[in-house]
Amino acid sequence: xxxxxxxxxxxxxxxxxGGKAVTxxxxxxxxxxxxxxxxxxxxxxxxxxxxxxxxxxxxxxIMGAKRTADLVPLCHPLSLTRVAIDLTLRPEDLAVxxxxxxxTNSQTGVEMEALCAVQVSLLTIxxxxxxVDRGMTMTDIRLVxxxxxxxxxxxxxxxx
Amino acid sequence: xxxxxxxxxxxxxxxxxGGKAVTxxxxxxxxxxxxxxxxxxxxxxxxxxxxxxxxxxxxxxIMGAKRTADLVPLCHPLSLTRVAIDLTLRPEDLAVxxxxxxxTNSQTGVEMEALCAVQVSLLTIxxxxxxVDRGMTMTDIRLVxxxxxxxxxxxxxxxx
Amino acid sequence: xxxxxxxxxxxxxxxxxGGKAVTxxxxxxxxxxxxxxxxxxxxxxxxxxxxxxxxxxxxxxIMGAKRTADLVPLCHPLSLTRVAIDLTLRPEDLAVxxxxxxxTNSQTGVEMEALCAVQVSLLTIxxxxxxVDRGMTMTDIRLVxxxxxxxxxxxxxxxx
Amino acid sequence: xxxxxxxxxxxxxxxxxGGKAVTxxxxxxxxxxxxxxxxxxxxxxxxxxxxxxxxxxxxxxIMGAKRTADLVPLCHPLSLTRVAIDLTLRPEDLAVxxxxxxxTNSQTGVEMEALCAVQVSLLTIxxxxxxVDRGMTMTDIRLVxxxxxxxxxxxxxxxx
Amino acid sequence: xxxxxxxxxxxxxxxxxGGKAVTxxxxxxxxxxxxxxxxxxxxxxxxxxxxxxxxxxxxxxIMGAKRTADLVPLCHPLSLTRVAIDLTLRPEDLAVxxxxxxxTNSQTGVEMEALCAVQVSLLTIxxxxxxVDRGMTMTDIRLVxxxxxxxxxxxxxxxx
Amino acid sequence: xxxxxxxxxxxxxxxxxGGKAVTxxxxxxxxxxxxxxxxxxxxxxxxxxxxxxxxxxxxxxIMGAKRTADLVPLCHPLSLTRVAIDLTLRPEDLAVxxxxxxxTNSQTGVEMEALCAVQVSLLTIxxxxxxVDRGMTMTDIRLVxxxxxxxxxxxxxxxx
Numbered sequence: 001x002x003x004x005x006x007x008x009x010x011x012x013x014x015x016x017x018g019g020k021a022v023t024x025x026x027x028x029x030x031x032x033x034x035x036x037x038x039x040x041x042x043x044x045x046x047x048x049x050x051x052x053x054x055x056x057x058x059x060x061x062i063m064g065a066k067r068t069a070d071l072v073p074l075c076h077p078l079s080l081t082r083v084a085i086d087l088t089l090r091p092e093d094l095a096v097x098x099x100x101x102x103x104t105n106s107q108t109g110v111e112m113e114a115l116c117a118v119q120v121s122l123l124t125i126x127x128x129x130x131x132v133d134r135g136m137t138m139t140d141i142r143l144v145x146x147x148x149x150x151x152x153x154x155x156x157x158x159x160x
Numbered sequence: 161x162x163x164x165x166x167x168x169x170x171x172x173x174x175x176x177x178g179g180k181a182v183t184x185x186x187x188x189x190x191x192x193x194x195x196x197x198x199x200x201x202x203x204x205x206x207x208x209x210x211x212x213x214x215x216x217x218x219x220x221x222i223m224g225a226k227r228t229a230d231l232v233p234l235c236h237p238l239s240l241t242r243v244a245i246d247l248t249l250r251p252e253d254l255a256v257x258x259x260x261x262x263x264t265n266s267q268t269g270v271e272m273e274a275l276c277a278v279q280v281s282l283l284t285i286x287x288x289x290x291x292v293d294r295g296m297t298m299t300d301i302r303l304v305x306x307x308x309x310x311x312x313x314x315x316x317x318x319x320x
Numbered sequence: 321x322x323x324x325x326x327x328x329x330x331x332x333x334x335x336x337x338g339g340k341a342v343t344x345x346x347x348x349x350x351x352x353x354x355x356x357x358x359x360x361x362x363x364x365x366x367x368x369x370x371x372x373x374x375x376x377x378x379x380x381x382i383m384g385a386k387r388t389a390d391l392v393p394l395c396h397p398l399s400l401t402r403v404a405i406d407l408t409l410r411p412e413d414l415a416v417x418x419x420x421x422x423x424t425n426s427q428t429g430v431e432m433e434a435l436c437a438v439q440v441s442l443l444t445i446x447x448x449x450x451x452v453d454r455g456m457t458m459t460d461i462r463l464v465x466x467x468x469x470x471x472x473x474x475x476x477x478x479x480x
Numbered sequence: 481x482x483x484x485x486x487x488x489x490x491x492x493x494x495x496x497x498g499g500k501a502v503t504x505x506x507x508x509x510x511x512x513x514x515x516x517x518x519x520x521x522x523x524x525x526x527x528x529x530x531x532x533x534x535x536x537x538x539x540x541x542i543m544g545a546k547r548t549a550d551l552v553p554l555c556h557p558l559s560l561t562r563v564a565i566d567l568t569l570r571p572e573d574l575a576v577x578x579x580x581x582x583x584t585n586s587q588t589g590v591e592m593e594a595l596c597a598v599q600v601s602l603l604t605i606x607x608x609x610x611x612v613d614r615g616m617t618m619t620d621i622r623l624v625x626x627x628x629x630x631x632x633x634x635x636x637x638x639x640x
Numbered sequence: 641x642x643x644x645x646x647x648x649x650x651x652x653x654x655x656x657x658g659g660k661a662v663t664x665x666x667x668x669x670x671x672x673x674x675x676x677x678x679x680x681x682x683x684x685x686x687x688x689x690x691x692x693x694x695x696x697x698x699x700x701x702i703m704g705a706k707r708t709a710d711l712v713p714l715c716h717p718l719s720l721t722r723v724a725i726d727l728t729l730r731p732e733d734l735a736v737x738x739x740x741x742x743x744t745n746s747q748t749g750v751e752m753e754a755l756c757a758v759q760v761s762l763l764t765i766x767x768x769x770x771x772v773d774r775g776m777t778m779t780d781i782r783l784v785x786x787x788x789x790x791x792x793x794x795x796x797x798x799x800x
Numbered sequence: 801x802x803x804x805x806x807x808x809x810x811x812x813x814x815x816x817x818g819g820k821a822v823t824x825x826x827x828x829x830x831x832x833x834x835x836x837x838x839x840x841x842x843x844x845x846x847x848x849x850x851x852x853x854x855x856x857x858x859x860x861x862i863m864g865a866k867r868t869a870d871l872v873p874l875c876h877p878l879s880l881t882r883v884a885i886d887l888t889l890r891p892e893d894l895a896v897x898x899x900x901x902x903x904t905n906s907q908t909g910v911e912m913e914a915l916c917a918v919q920v921s922l923l924t925i926x927x928x929x930x931x932v933d934r935g936m937t938m939t940d941i942r943l944v945x946x947x948x949x950x951x952x953x954x955x956x957x958x959x960x
Contacts, residue, residue: 003202005288006211011726012288012695014702018664018721018743024498031298042163051166055372055492059379059553060233062494066549066557067231069706071280072287073220073699077706077719079557081498081587086491103498105587107721107745111294112287119279119298120231127232127272128165128172134271134303134314138191138279141298143290154294171406172375174382178344178401178423184818212695215812219699219873222814226869226877229386233379237386237399239877241818241907246811263818265907267401267425323522325608326531331886332608332855334862338824338881338903351618362483371486380553389866391547391600392607393540393859397866397879427881427905431614432607439599439618440551447552447592448485448492450623454591454634458511458599458621463614474614504658532855535652539713539859542654546709546717559717561658561747566651583658585747643842645928646851652928671938682803691806700873707871711920712927713860751934752927759919759938760871767872767912768805768812774911774943774954778831778919781938783930794934 005074014074020107024081025148027102029114031141032095033122039133043096043125044089054087054096057124061085064120065102065113072116078106080113085121098122099144109151111143165234174234180267184241185308187262189274191301192255193282199293203256203285204249214247214256217284221245224280225262225273232276238266240273245281258282259304271303325394334394340427344401345468347422349434351461352415353442359453363416363445364409374407374416377444381405384440385422385433392436398426400433405441418442419464431463485554494554500587504561505628507582509594511621512575513602519613523576523605524569534567534576537604541565544600545582545593552596558586560593565601578602579624591623645714654714660747664721665788667742669754671781672735673762679773683736683765684729694727694736697764701725704760705742705753712756718746720753725761738762739784749791751783805874814874820907825948827902829914831941832895833922839933843896843925844889854887854896857924861885864920865902865913872916878906880913885921898922899944909951911943 004015043053062083069077082103090097100117102110122138129136146154164175203213222243229237242263250257260277262270282298289296306314324335363373382403389397402423410417420437422430442458449456466474484495523533542563549557562583570577580597582590602618609616626634644655683693702723709717722743730737740757742750762778769776786794804815843853862883869877882903890897900917902910922938929936946954 003206003211003213003288004291006206007724010206010211012211012216012698012702013725014705014720014723016722016743018745046163046166046170051163051170051172052372052375053163055375056172056233056379058492059376060231062492063383063550063553064231065494067227070703071220071224071227072284073216073703074284074287076721079559079586079719080494081556082496083494084487084491085493103496105498106719111290112283115283115286115298119283123272123275123279124232124234126275127234128163130271130303131164134306135316136302138275138301139299141301142296143294146294156295167404171404172378172382173405174385174400174403176402176423178425212692215692215695216699218812219696222812223703223870223873225814230383233383236401239399239879239906240814241876242816243814244807244811245813263816265818266399323526323531323533323608324611326526327884330526330531331884332531332536332858332862333885334865334880334883336882336903338905366483366486366490371483371490371492373483376492376553380551384551387547387551390863391540391544392604393536393863394604394607396881399879426879431610432603435603435606435618439603443592443595443599444552444554446595447554448483450591451484454623454626455636456622458595459619461618461621462616463610466614476615532852535852535855536859538652539856542652543710543713543863545654559719559746560654561716562656563654564647564651565653583656585658643846643851643853643928644931646846650846650851652851652856686803686806686810691803691810691812693803696812696873700871704871707867711860711864711867712924713856714924714927751930752923755923755926755938759923763912763915763919764872764874766915767874768803770911770943771804774946775956776942778915778941779939781941782936783934786934796935 017107023148025104025109027111027114028145029118030099030144031118033125033138034095035136036133039129053128057121058085060124061117061121065117068113068116075112076108177267183308185269187271187274188305189278190259190304191278193285193298194255195296196293199289213288217281218245220284221277221281225277228273228276235272236268337427343468345424345429347431347434348465349438350419350464351438353445353458354415355456356453359449373448377441378405380444381437381441385437388433388436395432396428497587503628505584505589507591507594508625509598510579510624511598513605513618514575515616516613519609533608537601538565540604541597541601545597548593548596555592556588657747663788665749667751667754668785669758670739670784671758673765673778674735675776676773679769693768697761698725700764701757701761705757708753708756715752716748817907823948825909827911827914828945829918830899830944831918833925833938834895835936836933839929853928857921858885860924861917861921865917868913868916875912876908
């Protein structure tokens with residue numbers, strides 16, 4: 001087993017995907033930002049017209065997906081055909097849950113774009129709430145599903 | 161209590177920091193990426209010249225700190241005077257730990273830059289290892305310390 | 321009278337502002353996007369939770385202000401201390417009005433940042449409504465006010 | 481009638497174009513910047529080797545087209561196969577006219593790229609002339625023509 | 641003979657590649673940075689775990705390839721399928737040699753991406769060593785090979 | 801002697817400049833692009849209104865200076881107060897000479913910005929002429945002068 005991003009000599013490269021098929025690919029990622037109850041209540045009120053934290057985090061996540069190849073050194077630059085971000089208040093967890101779905105017709109997958117979208121959405125929530133709650137934690141950011149391409153359908157907790 | 165990034169009408173804004181003092185400010189953030197033991201072993205071997213995952217993640221994190229204001233909608237664009245990233249293998253946690261320190265002489269703090277550096281470092285580790293371990297999880301990304309500026313010194317788990 | 325962005329030989333340059341004082345500077349710009357009544361009605365409904373066109377345009381404008389020096393070749397890169405965007409439905413004009421206020425503590429002014437914020441806000445409204453109204457027109461984009469710096473206070477329609 | 485950039489719940493998304501055909505698509509947009517006669521005369525002289533305002537605005541517009549997806553939150557990132565910018569002095573209107581043509585082979589159109597190119601070209605003219613004429617106005621920025629894709633050929637003032 | 645990036649009227653344009661075939665294309669470029677023997681020795685020691693100058697320059701070059709269309713005004717934005725950077729110490733020349741290989745499946749070639757990768761790699765070496773050797777020189781940066789597309793296979797010093 | 805961009809453990813960092821004085825700093829860099837006589841003649845004709853290669857390269861260089869910290873991993877992001885690019889035809893050398901001057905009021909110098917401006921200017925000339933001359937070579941890119949800051953005035957070929 002070895003890391004594909006390195007040559008035998010241990011030198012990093014953007015791996016060759018030129019021989020892979022252009023297929024429809026989808027990736028889904030998720031993550032949470034945990035916070036105090038009072039902070040969550042402020043975000044919830046925002047949803048009622050007092051400052052739409054989740055709406056802004058959603059936009060930031062979509063834009064973040066587009067910047068992935070600028071941020072992650074060995075990522076291939078790709079066209080994206082769809083980006084959707086779901087943000088849900090989870091009072092029982094004292095958290096906001098973020099789920100990003102990214103699709104492409106491409107020679108390589110969009111896992112990194114989905115994960116990057118989640119991270120930027122969560123960072124944006126942190127930014128807007130940090131004045132009232134510096135201890136918020138972004139956590140359990142992970143891939144949930146990956147479809148398309150030779151490696152087939154992958155799902156967190158069990159290969160389909 | 162309300163969110164400073166919104167006007168009374170609930171409209172988002174980049175808040176006015178024009179009246180704040182230019183002072184030396186520092187922020188420290190941290191996070192983990194959890195993985196399988198075999199993946200951690202591959203990263204460790206890389207440190208011995210077979211593909212330096214942590215070295216690349218460090219560079220990505222430093223560059224990520226510089227892109228914060230491009231990614232987080234209401235962040236102020238800032239000059240940074242220092243960025244350092246520490247990445248440590250934590251076999252006992254089956255994780256890599258990332259700690260980012262960012263400094264500026266500015267009218268506002270660099271918490272977002274430190275958190276963004278951690279996110280991009282962890283994301284880069286995910287990218288380089290994803291072919292062997294899709295289930296890696298980025299977790300407990302949070303501010304550790306903040307110094308400088310009117311709000312004083314803040315430390316995770318207790319105000320100094 | 322000649323253009324300051326060119327040398328005597330007619331060569332473009334980013335003009336020297338190194339000798340100018342760092343002062344607090346503000347610029348205000350405005351513009352309109354004209355559309356069909358039905359389109360304006362759709363945007364208005366969005367304000368009631370059905371898709372917040374103006375909220376997204378506001379974020380895009382704020383982020384656009386930060387990209388000004390990337391877009392306008394001879395603009396100086398600057399730190400910004402405040403960006404605010406006001407978007408108002410103007411049913412009597414069949415238009416949305418955009419007003420951007422940008423501030424800095426810097427050696428040069430932020431007129432371009434304010435105009436760029438207006439442009440990007442209006443462009444974003446166009447993008448979100450184009451499927452129902454391709455004929456929308458962005459118009460009367462101009463500087464409204466400029467304060468700070470040696471040239472003093474300027475106001476559209478009359479020097480203060 | 482509703483806005484395609486939002487889900488039924490009113491949440492913004494980058495709409496799915498994965499099922500659309502890759503076809504050759506073209507968009508043409510235009511706009512004006514109105515100014516004082518003396519300013520127009522300065523630009524005209526530049527064309528004769530004293531500082532080529534229009535040449536620089538043309539380059540800025542072409543580069544601006546490439547940045548569209550970075551600026552407009554819900555725009556799809558696209559490859560472009562052609563960008564051309566025509567800038568014409570219109571002394572009878574005390575204006576410079578800008579016309580941008582953008583082409584792609586893609587799953588979605590390039591209207592936003594054409595409009596963005598016009599805006600950045602006009603902003604760049606403003607920037608280079610603002611020291612002599614702060615009251616310049618950018619106006620009547622609109623789509624002129626759109627070809628390719630399922631929606632067929634659209635032309636300002638009458639469907640072909 | 642004339643320059644394809646200009647219209648008959650001498651106006652710059654991003655040339656139309658919409659009619660060209662999507663084919664697999666490759667470009668190879670190279671360059672050198674010359675320095676003092678002591679500087680080269682410092683870089684060599686870094687390869688043994690004291691600061692990996694070449695590893696960082698390699699990452700910077702790969703990321704630089706992805707930014708080409710942002711930097712070079714008339715370059716087409718492209719997807720890249722592979723980027724590899726080889727950096728070799730050349731004590732006999734008192735230099736580091738850089739060779740970049742870039743590939744795409746596209747309607748136009750990637751010479752500019754390969755050259756840009758070389759430049760950014762060399763610039764990054766300069767940056768990391770400048771405190772000890774300001775007189776380093778980047779030199780002989782040129783295309784080595786170009787394959788794919790209508791113009792066929794080109795090789796420095798003789799058409800294949 | 802050691803490299804300041806690395807810690808004692810050999811880990812890269814953006815070095816701390818927070819304790820350095822804000823002073824006026826200037827850097828000058830230069831470079832050449834060598835080409836066939838016929839190519840040089842085409843560029844020269846462009847200066848007479850048939851396609852202004854040097855004018856576009858100048859703009860690209862100025863914009864390139866502003867992107868330096870995006871490209872060079874360990875560079876500090878800086879405000880720039882002046883950027884000027886001189887491009888001169890050198891028929892006796894079958895070359896175009898580029899000289900970039902960059903200034904700032906900052907805590908660190910602008911050598912990298914000046915070198916990056918030269919690189920991007922030369923790269924842009926290559927791009928516009930490559931269809932007629934693939935063998936052009938960019939060469940002797942180096943720092944010429946550096947002023948301001950604690951290290952004093954440095955000049956190529958002899959400390960002042």
